[in-house]
Amino acid sequence: MDNEEKKSFNDWREEFSKGSPQNAAELTAKFMFAMSYYHDRMRLHIMLHPLFFVAGFLAAFWVL
Numbered sequence: 001m002d003n004e005e006k007k008s009f010n011d012w013r014e015e016f017s018k019g020s021p022q023n024a025a026e027l028t029a030k031f032m033f034a035m036s037y038y039h040d041r042m043r044l045h046i047m048l049h050p051l052f053f054v055a056g057f058l059a060a061f062w063v064l
Contacts, residue, residue: 016028
């Protein structure tokens with residue numbers, strides 16, 4: 001998309017319903033695949049936060 005403005009639900013409905021139903025289904029499948037991929041990556045990222053927090057705390061405690 002060229003513009004960076006926020007879209008409403010109706011704007012997204014119009015965007016996804018442009019063209020043929022096959023194009024809309026393909027766009028929806030690509031979107032769902034991307035969300036699944038990034039959800040898995042973010043879950044790993046969130047799970048590693050406490051580990052890095054403890055490692056940083058222990059490193060600072062050892063240095064100071």
